[in-house]
Structures are given as C-alpha cells and as structure tokens.
Amino acid sequence: MAGYKGPALIAVSHLVKRYGAELAVDDVSFEVGKGEVVGFLGPNGAGKSTTLRILAGFLGPTSGKVTVAGHDVVDEPLEARRSIGYMPEGVPLYPEMRVVEYLRFRAELKRVPRTARATWVDDAMRRAGVVDVAHRQIGHLSKGYRQRVGLADAIVAKPPIVVLDEPTAGLDPNQIRQARTLVRELGREHTVVLSTHILGEVEACATRVLLIHRGRLVAEGPTDRIRAMRNATAVELTVRGDGDGAARVLSSIDPIWELSRVGSGDDMCRLRVQFPSTLSVDECAAATERCVAALVGAAIGVREVHAVGGSLEDVFAALTASDGSSAEAEA
C-alpha cells in the first residue's frame, strides 16, 4: 500500500512459462513503476493472459523471477497477492450472489479489516458505478455491469496494483467507453496493468505499452510512440475515373511516397499513398492535405479520403524494425 517506496512496483526478470511442450512465455523481462498505467498489447494467444496470471499468482512461473510490491510471487505468494487486485479475463463471478454480498465476501477474503469492510465495499461500488445494482443478483446483471463488479472487486481492498485482463472484451461500444474512463480513473490512485488485443484500447488508457508476440516481449515504449505509428502511415483516396490521372498527379507531389491501387469499380478507383515512417503525425496530416489539394487542382473528383491507421501487425513490424534506431526515432 502507501508504505512501498521502491523504484519498481512490479519487477519481472527472465520469466518463462511452459505448458508441457508449449512455450507460452519466453524470457520476458520488464518493470512497472508506481503510478504507471501499462498496457499489454498483443494478438490473442501471445502470452498476455499467462503473464498476468503469473503476476496475480494464479499460475507459477516455470523459471524466472517475479516480484510484486517487493514480494516474490513464489516465496511470498500471500503477501504478493495481497498487493494486487486482479480481474481475470471474462470476469468470472458467482451468479447466485448479490453484488454487495459478493464484494463483502471478496473484501473479507482479501483481509480488509472488519471495521472498514462496509465502508471500503461502498467505496469500491461507488467508484465502479455499481451502487444502483448493489442488491441485484450477479447472474441477472448485464455484461457491462458484471465487468464493473469485477473492477469493484479488483479495487475493494485498495491494493497498490490493479491487474485487468481484457477489461473491455465483450462490451458494446458505449460500455467500452465507460470502462475506459473507469480504467483511466483507476490510474490516478493505483498502478494499473491491463491487457488487450486492440490498439485503440492502450491508446485510450495506457501511458506505456508492452508489445508481446508469441510469448516474447518484442517492444516497449510510451503510448505516444505507438500512436504516432498508428496515425501516420497512409491515406486512401477514392477518385473518379480510372485512376491513371490521379496516380500521375499524386506521384508528382513527392516521388518517395509509395503509391498503390487498392481497388477499382464503376468509374472510380481507390489509391493508397503510403508515407515514409519518418514523417510525424502533423507532417502526415499536411501531406494528406497536399494530396487532396493537388487532385482537386487537377480537376479530378475526390469522393472519399480515409486515413489508414497502422494495423497491429504494422506496428509490430515498425517497432521491431526500429528497435535499433529507437534513439533516433525518439530524438
């Protein structure tokens, strides 16, 4: 809790987890400092959940060392687990219990002092926004509310660290927005580690991103860097005509832009302009404006302009490729 003053709240070094012959986590090392909101990003099956489960103490590492708030998860499992509020993937809850009953049970299990229990449960319910369903049975709640009950459970014992595995999986867009707001609010009082396979999610919530792929940590960096890569990759333009004229106009603006034809239809054509990765977000926006201006100037009808965000795979490729030159990219 507030007593911890060390530099890293979570320290993972050379973590390996094997399921039989399968290597789920392969030599992963990272640290998380106090007050950070760290996003674990990677495709499904990359090893995110396994890593978080080891942090939370549900699984044991095959090798490597994991300390949470200064406690080794293997040698001092109870102390380590006490400093983490964990929300498992899919938010499993006991359907037959009422929300407030469940949270009181969890608070007692997490050794919240008896006298403080009612207050802390009320506190968690208020922060997670489940006060209005406090006396409803969990099995009758919507997915969005269940997610919030899971969040309330994660914070009920006021742990210094909150670990959330896929906190927005299965929610509708409205609920996702609310969940992200909640996570950001949690970030003010707790150190948060969350996992997701959606790029937008880490952008919306996290201050730092860890990219994990096939069990390996392929890159890490502040969210801004990821965002830059995502926004500043390419633009797709749908123009009238067969596209030859438009291609000539576009390639005359800057010869190093990569031009490709991604689709064509009845008297229309879609072109993709790939900007070099050295361009910043603003420069890419300016380049997009120049494209449109040039096309309009050449009297070519522009029907649609669509900025293309880098896919997760693009970001992976870019990050792993720029690992050596990261100093230059950050300069």
Add this chain to the structure above:
Amino acid sequence: MRGFWPIYRRELFAFFVTPLAWVLIVSFLVVQGMHFFLLVDHFSREVDVAGDETPLSAFFGNTVLLYLVLLVLVPPMTMRLFAEERRSGTIEALMTAPVSSTAVVLAKYASALTTYVAMWLPTVLYLVILSRTGDLDWRAAASSYVGVMLVGAGYLSVGLCASALTQSQFLAMVWTALVLLVLFILGIGEFVTREGTLMHEICAHVSVWAHMNDFASGVVDSRRLVFYGTLAVLPLYIAAKAVDAWRWG
C-alpha cells in the same frame, strides 16, 4: 488457513440457495423416514422378536438402505465443489486472493460436512420418539451417529477429491459414485469370499456394512476410526496437492 471462514460461509450459502441442496435433503429425509416407519411398524408387530435386535440397531446397522442413500446423495453433494469453479473460471478469482490452498480445500470440505450433518440432524427426532415408547440405549445411539459421521466424512472426502481432479461436474459425480460403489461391493465380498483368505480380510476391513453393525451395537472399534480417518484425510491431501498442481500445469 488464510481465508477459511469466508470460503466456508460462501460455500454453504451457494449450496443452500440452489434447489439441489433442498432436493437432496428432502429425498434423504423421505427415504429415512419411510425406513424408520417400516422398522417401527415391524418391531411393534413382532413383540417377541430376537433379543439383541432393536429398531435403533436395525436403522443404522442391519440395513442396506443407509449406504444406498449415501451412494446416491454424496456424489451430487460434492461434485460442484471444485469442478464448477474451474469450469466457470471463478477459481481464478478465488486463488488469486490471499488464501492458502489448504484453506480452500478444508473450507469446501467443512461446508460439505456441515450440510451432511444438517441432513442427519432431523433423524435425531426418531431417537426422541423411540425413547418415549421404550428404553433407548443412548450409548449405542451415540456410537451409531459417530459411525454415520465417519462414513460421511470419508465419502465426502472422496467426492471432493474427484471434483478437484476434473473440470466436469458430471465426471466428478461419476467418479465419486464409482469409488464408493467399489468400496461397497468390496464390503459385500465379506459374505462371498472364503473365510481365512486375504481377500476376505480386505473385504471385511473395508465393509461399511460390518462397520455400521459394530457402531449400531455400541462398539467403536479403533480400526474403524483409522480406516475412516484415512479415507477422509488421504483424498483431502490429494485434493490439496491437485489444487497446487494447477498452478504449475
């Protein structure tokens, strides 16, 4: 033993808010009530029945009904203990709280045992009825209940262990029923194997029938205590090891 009490209370709560618990208890009491009625009826009509047989010893000892009921009731009582939590994933939330595996196993076991005791509790009324109409050997009654509790402690432990070893409640139920059935059939073997053979010795040692006959006539044999003690502790130990093993699987 961190976390024993909250888990114990939650388990009891979870069992009694579902219809399953009430269905099991009601069917148990219906069968035992009929059993008791038939016995009393029988003894009241044959006043000059052979001396050492009493309704009490017949109710607990010389009957197959007791075990058949337990064979049917124990597996569904224990099947959900771990299998349900593993299937639904709630085990993950449970095991990431600061609780020890031993506490989780013992709390779940204690809740099942409490339910079992609650199931038997109304049958104490039969003793009251019997003691009003005639002399009752309270020592034999006490040892009968000790016997019933020991058998239950062993059977429930087997059921809990099966539930910890599979994610399927159905499989847990089938496994429990199988193990209990094998124990029961081995017990019957006492009557079919030739006396003096090793098989006969083994069968006699595990025969729940013989055990309950002893208990019902007021004999508490230390060999029985050791047998049921082992039958309770060993599966619990295996279950605790299994719970730890998930972590390293």
